[in-house]
Amino acid sequence: MLLEYDLHEAARYMGYKHGAEPSEEMCELCEKAYRELLKVITPKYIYKEYEFTRTEDGIIVDGTEFKSKKLLNHLRNSTSIILFGATVGVGADTLVRKYSVTDAAMTSVAHCVGASLVENLCDKACEELKDIIKGEHRPRFSPGYGGLDISSQEDFFKLLPMTKQMGVTLSKNYLMTPTKTVTAFIGIIKE
Amino acid sequence: MTFKEHFNNRILFFDGAMGTELQKNGLKKGELPENLNINSPEIVARVHKSYLDAGCSVLTTNTFGANSLKFQNVTEIVTSAVEIAKNTVKESGKQAFVALDLGPLGKLLKPYGDLEFEAAYELYKEQVVAGEKAGADLILIETMGDLYEIKSAVLAAKENSELPILVSMIFDEKGILLTGADIKTAVITLEALGVDGIGMNCGLGPDQMLELLKEMTKYSSTPIFIQPNAGLPVSVNGVTTYNVSPQEFAEKQLKMLKNGACALGGCCGTTPEHIKAMIDLCKNEKIEKISEKHITAVTSYSKSVIFGDKPVIIGERINPTGKKMLKEALRNNDMDYIYREGVSQADAGADILDVNVGLPEIDEPQMMYNAVAGLQSILDTPLQIDTSDTVAMEKALRIYNGKAMVNSVNGKEKVMDEIFPLVKKYGGVLVCLTLDEKGIPETADGRIEIAKRIIAKAEKYEISKESLVFDPLCMTVSTNKENAKITLECIRRLTDELGVKTVLGVSNVSFGLPNRELLNSTFFTLALQKGLSAGIINPKSDAMMNSYYSFCALNGLDGNFEQYIENVTETKNEVKTVDVDLKTAIIKGLKAQTQELTKKELETKTPIEIIDSILIPALNVVGKGFEENTVFLPGLLMSAETAGVSFAVIKEHILNSGTQTEEKGRILIATVEGDIHDIGKNIVKVLLENYGFSVIDMGKDVAPERIVERAEKEQIKLVGLSALMTTTVPSMEKTIRLLNEKCPDTSVLVGGAVLTEDYAKTIGADFYGKDAMSSVRIAEKFFAK
Known part of the structure; x- marks a missing residue:
């Protein structure tokens, strides 16, 4: 799967505001970061479909509760749920670390282009999932957003083998390494 | 008979999946399997028995995740698990070994994650101590995806038990570990640590593993064991299943034996039926002892450098001798300076980086530790630990993520007795200087004699000559015009007569003469022609690298001349000379021109004048732009870094002139x-x-x-x-x-x-x-x- 980055998305991560256009030099830096990232990334994704039940302020998946009214609302017509995880691997982090001692501008650029790449990986993976799991797929909803506490990552990891199959681990503050990693719930509405 | 006597002499059969079998026998959903060792030992015993009945010769304890990140009572769980397995064997009246099973810790080690290397070591140590005490026959470290975590586990096993150590890794379909190592790198690194068996398990089915096994046998002199899944997982209605049947599994495993494996087992999706079919089909096969591969190689966490394929470039720049800026950086603990020196050498084509941080006034062991930890977190270039301080050497070798090059030992008895045990324990390729208590012999004969003595002494420490690389030393020709010839003769004889690999610090040869680069690069070519395996040189010197690229091109070592064309014919350091002043260069972030522009300014202005009238005002223009949303973060950083280049030039100027500057805070x-x-x-x-x-x-x-x-x-x-x-x-x-x-x-x-x-x-x-x-x-x- 060849990943691509979105220049404007990367620029937004870099702090470009009000639709400001990146300069030619900046575009070149992004291209350079992209070329270097392509050499070191190892994109992988996994998923698992679950039935779920609703509570007053959240959902229960395989006996585990995820509390968030927004998530509940997000899944209002869904008939099942996919737990989804994707990572571009440890190589991107090593590259950003390398830049952090040699080139501060590239540190920031590689970080932001890397973030755009993992988004692209998620988009492409989710397209593939649409062929595998029939039905309407709701947008991704990630732990740590929409009132779903970041600590829910621990339960999420119990339901999806992020560590064993992709080498993604959680720190004591529920941060994921490799850092260019996404976890998400995807609601499925079946006919 | 002990496990070691059996292993690689007759086929050994390991068991299959544990988790799914425990579930079939009553493990409840959500319950941690390791707890059964305490709560329901009979369930664990039933699974062991089913594998024993299938004909297994090695049982694996139910301790995969039994570490104190997840459990408070690790010793109790491990002890009980070993006893259950041992008792099952005893009651059956059959013969089988019990392997203490150690899995990954579930946390990534630094620099990827937040777990310290020594913390990982302690977690494994707790399991090892309990497991050996309870009577395990061997230690099986399995499903490992990170070489660094493996090293912590192997050291814990080596230092706290006498048991044989087997390590099994989980590769992806391309044969790559989670943290990036390929099979070759993994095998070389594990052999350096002195493990007794190298294997693969999980992640893949037998078809994919067979291909990887072929690669593994090219490099391994250590017995290989294979435990695949029953095919690749297929998700059916949310349930994971494996499709390879017992008979199919058995036939595929037979192929593994024919391709060099000496022990077989199964992982996810395999059952006692799979294992029985496999044993029935394979038990009467004959296996051959794995052959010695005689490879001299070093590794990083993901990459290996093999001596003999092509001359190896060892970057010499991280060494304070004669380098004012580096000395200053070491005294100020400015690690970034050292890391940048590493990156620039790797970018210039160094295969290995020499790391020497010895200065009389600093804490060398701590500095060496920091330098190695930092460099290996940003670079995949293997390192050469260069120190005469054995405390620093051990500290660095312990945390080194891979198989290091070690600089150095020589023919002095005392030095050999200090250095050989370290290399034996941590692995490594050792640079051997042909000098002894009497100094450097003047003749080639004298130096070869010392080399032979070093080889003989290394053998006593069970260090093979593949782990040694000889440096016959070179003195300047200005004191004796025969010096270069003697060294070249030594390289030839070391290569032809002793069959060892060689290394040389090249630049000494020209000391005291003008245009040293010309002599150095010519001497380098002559040495390469005599068979020199590795040069310790400045990879940022065009003259030296041009010699190297030319030599490779002329000796058919450069494919279609890609390296030569890329590095030699193109005019280097081409700076587009746009007419700008220093201030504009900083505002626009034009790094390449800044050095020259700053030097020009220094001809007419004092450092303070340049800082106050050019650098700070330029940075203020960009800073203001950032505050007003016309310049964005990367632009701000580009300017800051360009100013940094200018500051570095000014700093060097100040250091050379010996004046002091005022510090802003x-x-x-x-x-x-x-x-x-x-x-x-x-x-x-x-x-x-x-x-x-x-x-x-x-x-x-x-x-x-x-x-x-x-x-x-x-x-x-x-x-x-x-x-x-x-x-x-x-x-x-x-x-x-x-x-x-x-x-x-x-x-x-x-x-x-x-x-x-x-x-x-x-x-x-x-x-x-x-x-x-x-x-x-x-x-x-x-x-x-």
């Missing part, structure tokens, strides 16, 4: 404990430094006590703290509280994504920096007082 910065994000902090650091402040950077995830201790020691007046997560703000608050207590005169500046002006006040900070630029403004005001 010293700031200590750190990302608080629990937080592993340091991009924001690093940006602030770059800006502060380029505005002329001196920054002490303590890194990320730093405990409050350490920050306070350093602030006290260095009498810091301004501390900058960064936190990205709401969950780590409390640790920021604690740091501020402790600072106020112990260093009441010190002010604190905070920043980070989750903070606001008000929030900063409530946790007791003196200043809040909303972005990197505002931190500079605050520091300027603070120190202007």
Whole structure:
């Protein structure tokens, strides 16, 4: 799967505001970061479909509760749920670390282009999932957003083998390494 | 008979999947399998028995995740698990070995994750000690995806038990581990650690593993064992299943035996039926002992360098001898300078980096540790640990992530007795200097004699000659015109007569003569022609690298001349000469031209004049643009870094002229404990430094006590703290509280994504920096007082 980055998305991560256009030099830096990232990334994704039940302020998946009214609302017509995880691997982090001692501008650029790449990986993976799991797929909803506490990552990891199959681990503050990693719930509405 | 006597002499059969079999026998959903060793030992025993009945010769204990990150009673669980397996064997009246099973810890080690190497070691040690005491026959470290974690487990097993150690890894379909190592690198690294068996398990089915096995047998002299899944997992209605039937599995495993494996077992999806079918089909096969491969190689966490394929370039620049800037960096603990020197050499084509950080006035073991830890976190280039301090050497070898090159040993008895045990324990390729108590022999005969003595002594320590690389030493031709010839003769004889690999520090040869690069590069070519395996040179010297690329091109070592064409024919250092002044160059971030422009300014201006009238005003233009949203972060950083290049030129000028400059102020910065994000902090650091402040950077995830201790020691007046997560703000608050207590005169500046002006006040900070630029403004005001 060849990943691509979105220049404007990367620029937004870099702090470009009000639709400001990146300069030619900046575009070149992004291209350079992209070329270097392509050499070191190892994109992988996994998923698992679950039935779920609703509570007053959240959902229960395989006996585990995820509390968030927004998530509940997000899944209002869904008939099942996919737990989804994707990572571009440890190589991107090593590259950003390398830049952090040699080139501060590239540190920031590689970080932001890397973030755009993992988004692209998620988009492409989710397209593939649409062929595998029939039905309407709701947008991704990630732990740590929409009132779903970041600590829910621990339960999420119990339901999806992020560590064993992709080498993604959680720190004591529920941060994921490799850092260019996404976890998400995807609601499925079946006919 | 012991396990070691059996292994590789007759086929051994390991068991199959444990988790799914436990579920079939009554493990409840959500229950941790390791707890059964205490709560329902009969279930575990039933699974063991089913594999024994299938004909297994090795049972694996139910201890995959039994470490104290997950369990409080590790010793109890491990002891019970070993006893269950042993009792099952005893009651059956059959013969089988019991393998203490160690799986991955579930946390990534630094620098990827937050687990310290020594912490990982301690976790494994606890299991090893309990397992050996309870009577395990061997240690099986399995499903491992990171060479560094493997090293911590192997050292824990080696240092705390006498048991044989088998290591099995989980590769992806391309044969790559999670942290990037290929099969060749993994095999070389594991052999260096002295493991008794190397294997693969999980992740793949037998078809994929067969291909990887063929690759493994090319490099391994260590017996190989294979435990595949029953095919690749297929998800059917949310349930994971494996499709390879017992009979199919057996036939595929037979192929493994025919392709070099000496022991077989199964992983996910395999059942006692799979294992029985496999044993029935394979038990009467004959196996051959694995052959010795005689490879001289070093590795990093993901890459290997093999001596003999092609001449190896060892970058010599991280060595303070004769380098003022590096000495200064070492004294100031400026690690980034060292790391940058490493990156630039790797970019210039170095295969291995020499690391020598010895200066009389510094703590060399600590500095060596920091240098190795830092370099291996940003580069995949293997390192050469270069020190005469054995404490520093051991410290570095212990935490080195791979198989290191070690510089050096020589023919002195005392030195050999100190160095050989270290190389035996941690593995490595050892540089051997042909000198002894009497000095460097003047003749080739004398040096060859010393080399033979070193080989003989190494053998006594069970170190094979593939682990030795000989440096016949070169003295300058200006004192004796025969010197180069003697060294060249030594290289030929070491290569042809002793069959060993060679290495040489090339540049000594020209000492005392003009145009040294010409002599050095010519001598390098002559030495390569005599068979030199590796040169310790400056990879940033075009003359030296041109010799190397030409030699490779002319000897058919450069495919279609790709390297030669890319590196030699193109005119290097081509700088587009646009007519700009230094100020414009900084504003536009034109790094390439800044060095020359600064040197030109230094002809007419003093350093202070340049800083005050050009650098700072230029940075202010960009800083203002950033505040007004016309310049964005990367642009700001590009300018700051360009100014940094200019500062470096000025600093070198000052060092060479011996004058002192005034310091604008010293700031200590750190990302608080629990937080592993340091991009924001690093940006602030770059800006502060380029505005002329001196920054002490303590890194990320730093405990409050350490920050306070350093602030006290260095009498810091301004501390900058960064936190990205709401969950780590409390640790920021604690740091501020402790600072106020112990260093009441010190002010604190905070920043980070989750903070606001008000929030900063409530946790007791003196200043809040909303972005990197505002931190500079605050520091300027603070120190202007």
